Amino acid sequence: MTNTQVTLLQIDNYGPWTVTPEPRREADLQTLQSRLYADVSQFVGNRGGYTFFTRFDNMIAVTNGLDLEDHRVLQESIGNRYPVTLSLGVATGTDPVHALSDATTRLQEAGSAQDEDRRECLEGRIIEDDHRTDEDVQIAHFDVINATGNYTDELNAFDTFIEIEQGYAELMRHMRYAHDSLSFFVGGDNVIVVCPDLGYDEYEEAIGHVEEAVDVSLQVGVGRGKSAHDAGFAAKHALETCRADGTRVELEWES
Ligand SMILES: Nc1nc2c(ncn2[C@@H]2O[C@H](COP(=O)(O)OP(=O)(O)OP(=O)(O)O)[C@@H](O)[C@H]2O)c(=O)[nH]1
Incomplete structure (x- = not known):
């Protein structure tokens, strides 16, 4: 918990x-x-x-x-x-x-x-x-799939910014009201979300919602830990698994 x-x-x-x-x-x-x-x-x-x-x-x-x-x-x-x-x-x-x-x-x-x-x-x-326990903090690290190829290298820098911000705005509102989570834009195409106990289905649903609403495709790595750093670091590793395997959702504790 x-x-x-x-x-x-x-x-x-x-x-x-x-x-x-x-x-x-x-x-x-x-x-x-x-x-x-x-x-x-x-x-x-x-x-x-x-x-x-x-x-x-x-x-x-x-x-x-x-x-x-x-x-x-x-x-x-x-x-x-x-x-x-x-x-x-x-x-x-x-x-x-x-x-x-x-x-x-x-x-x-x-x-x-x-x-x-x-x-x-x-x-x-x-x-x-x-x-304190090793499951106190759950952090999800979301990233726009191939932001460089789809936006950064294709559109002017301001139009890329609009697309990324649209994805962030939709994700932040959805995670707040559907999943009691706090989302924060941290630069580039990355959003870090502080979550309660959520599982695979909630993350998959959130990614589907953002894609449907604003046509921005996300992937997410999720980690748990005793501190934000521990959970966030595990989430980054899980996100690397998404990138390597082409999966949309990776939970570090299930890999
Ligand atoms: N704050 C933060 N920013 C990151 C991190 N990883 C990447 N970024 C930012 O995101 C930008 C895009 O990098 P990537 O997300 O690796 O590129 P991409 O084109 O979306 O490629 P894929 O994520 O592999 O689909 C970078 O220029 C950084 O600004 C991270 O762990 N933390």
């Missing part, structure tokens, strides 16, 4: 900061956001977690293996080095959508994202070490 630990990271009072005392240069905001993401991704990644940039002012991380002290150190380190601070909500659950929803509620109850007095909140709970 999965038990996903999800952290919502929210920049405190960021909207007002971007326009005070007057609107800040857009290139500077983009640079700040991408550097902040890079630092958070490295900190969480070094401890076995995955961070997704999502909307940049709100990031979502799978943090199985990180305790509350790790979260506090992250906040302190960012607060020391950036002109902005982070509030964090952490929650756990057998279904990652529920866990994220609980993490969100924790922050919302602590105050608005644009409340001057809500700074560096840390709310929630983690999975204790002695309760």
Whole structure:
């Protein structure tokens, strides 16, 4: 049974900061956001977690293996080095959508994202070490079949981007509402999905749905693990099996 630990990271009072005392240069905001993401991704990644940039002012991380002290150190380190601070909500659950929803509620109850007095909140709970198992995290790594031959080498770069984003948008909505999963575009033609306990049939159904709806063909490798890294790494290996064997769905634990 999965038990996903999800952290919502929210920049405190960021909207007002971007326009005070007057609107800040857009290139500077983009640079700040991408550097902040890079630092958070490295900190969480070094401890076995995955961070997704999502909307940049709100990031979502799978943090199985990180305790509350790790979260506090992250906040302190960012607060020391950036002109902005982070509030964090952490929650756990057998279904990652529920866990994220609980993490969100924790922050919302602590105050608005644009409340001057809500700074560096840390709310929630983690999975204790002695309760962690090798099946806590399930990650599915989706990829567009032959994106290079069908899109990248054929269409102009923007039209390729539209096709890939259409596939992502359809998959993300379907996995959220049909399978209680959180999907994140991670670059190129790749989408990483944080899932509850799903099996072969659900993944095959999702791929069929996206193909039917937007005519984008996907393959998926799925892995399980104690941390996001362990599950995601297993998923990457399963995806390599799809590529080698021409299969659409590979579950690492069944190979
Ligand atoms: N984030 C991330 N991006 C990847 C990964 N693998 C590939 N990519 C991206 O996806 C792009 C396309 O690579 P592939 O998916 O290997 O190419 P493809 O043409 O779709 O070929 P097949 O996947 O074999 O059908 C690359 O340029 C990368 O940007 C990965 O594991 N993680």
